[in-house]
Amino acid sequence: MTGYFIQAFIYLIAAIIAVPIAKRFGLGSVLGYLVAGVIIGPMIGLVGEETATIQHFAEFGVVMMLFLVGLELEPKMLWHMRNRLLGLGGLQVAGTTLAVTLLAINVFDQSFNVALTIGLIFALSSTAIVLQTLDEKQLSKTDGGRSAFSVLLFQDIAVIPMLALIPLLAVPELMDAAAQSGAGLGGETHSDISLANHLSGWPYGLVMAGAVALVIAGGHYFCHPLFKFVAKSGLREIFTATALMLIIGISALMGLVGLSPALGAFLAGVVLANSEFRHELESTIEPFKGLLLGLFFITVGAGIQFNLLFDNFFSVIGLTLGIMAIKFTILLLLGFSFRIRGSDRWLFSLSLAQAGEFGFVLLNFGAQNHVLDHATVQLLSLVVALSMVFTPALFIAFDRYILPRFEHKKNDPETDEITEQGTVIIAGIGRFGQIINRLLVANGIHTVVLDHEITQVENVRRFDMKGYFGDASRLDLLHTAGIDNAACIVIAIDDKIRSVEITQTVKRHHPHVKVMARAFDRGHLYQLRQAGADHIIAETYHSALELGGQVLMGLGFNKRHADIVKAAFVDIEKRHQDELYEAWQSLTEDIKFSSQYSKLFITLEQVMGEEMKKTCEHLTDYTGSKPAHGQADEAQKPQSEGSTS
Known part of the structure; x- marks a missing residue:
């Protein structure tokens, strides 16, 4: 047990140190997590073989993330995305698969089966890194961000036919070698429980369709009464357990029928997008999602095999940059075709140029089904990991070099004649x-x-x-x-x-x-x-002050008392604003990072509280009565936006 505590402490302290530093220098949290993983793994060796096992567990963060993404999308909104979802996403997956397959056949002399599998692996991008970074940088609502999301969503759906296709690409030589050794590649067989392993053709299709229908129907008819029943208990931890049970159950169901757990979670999120429990679900799942995603990024960094990298440095780096260049070029061409303009086109192209976390899944699946040999899997796993590590640098380049140029161009068009x-x-x-x-x-x-x-x-x-x-x-x-x-x-x-x-x-x-x-x-x-x-x-000052006054009236203050209290609040703020301004002038850092300013502000807040208390006591002495909470008179009724107060 002590060993688990030590490992958990190492991962957490690495994140706590690296991520705030990365954020402070504008590098983003993802790069902080990746660097933390590299430091505690390959550099100083604090973590080792358990990294791969933890990574499989941490991938559940991707499932949670897609559940939350689904909660933000109503089915109607998803239907409006169909053109880019199918057109942009489909062409990206098909174009990248074709280009990488041809490269593997003609340059690296691979067989068609192996080359096609490699093409499928590198057609995918990192949902975790891209969505996390877009959200952090507030780019998810831009045209480039929405286009990237459409492609990522299509890729997650495309994993299903990829998993169905890869077993059909098995290489006879690897199958013979596995038969002679009596086991799958690596000396182990696929141990996941599956209800659809022995099905093929239309029965397999019916099982998959039934699982998807069950998720949609269950989300629509079962989840509402369940959450209503749990909410009546008034126990937040039971609601949290219910939310986790829902996502874990859907993931297990999808795994049993050979589908992507992330897809199932996304569908459940879409179904629950109109639920009155949507915001409660978001606030409950968000901390788990963030922690697991951070853990996943750390394991990616910790899992980089530096020995293999140094032994094949130029070939590995060349292959990584080559794959990213191919994907970037295809994405840029699609950006032109679908009229993604200006900096959004570059954001779309750069953000999706890496391989993704599902690449690890397909690599292992290809090995288990005798398509890829052990050496190839190790090499390609390193390429996938490095491309993910390089991705934050692409976002930094976008922020510092590309976006300012387009902002300049945007502001430079001929101005109107005044x-x-x-x-x-x-x-x-x-x-x-x-x-x-x-x-x-x-x-x-x-x-x-x-x-x-x-x-x-x-x-x-x-x-x-x-x-x-x-x-x-x-x-x-x-x-x-x-x-x-x-x-x-x-x-x-x-x-x-x-x-x-x-x-x-x-x-x-x-x-x-x-x-x-x-x-x-x-x-x-x-x-x-x-x-x-x-x-x-x-x-926001006056609107907040006005609403605060309405709250006071709702709690029993009459309108005159509320106005006096508001006026006193404003007067106290004005009397101390010069003191705060002078303190700010002496700062050498931003307000939110200054302990000196924070202490002064807290002191002034205490003064504010004391003076406001005196104001209320004066009102009590003057009127002979104290405002009673909940006893509002006719003058305290909610007023319309257009009324004065």
């Missing part, structure tokens, strides 16, 4: 800027709206609002828009750095113009203040 000048210039016509513009225009104030996002300008034009495509940080555009005679400029763009730059530009060249700016958070507010902004509003 034909008017305004009393107020508004930089940014998103959800925040639109409200300000409508308010000013409704009161007869002439505005000129600039936005460096062409889509935003096109959107407001559809509603008969006037806007110009242009970068408000350019002094010549501000001059054309009338900055010389303007009273103020409103900065409402979704770009922290650019908003600070605009503030500095305006205050340097036109100090008479008042700068009204929106801040995303406290640190951004201080940056804008330092740059010279005259008035700054935190974008």
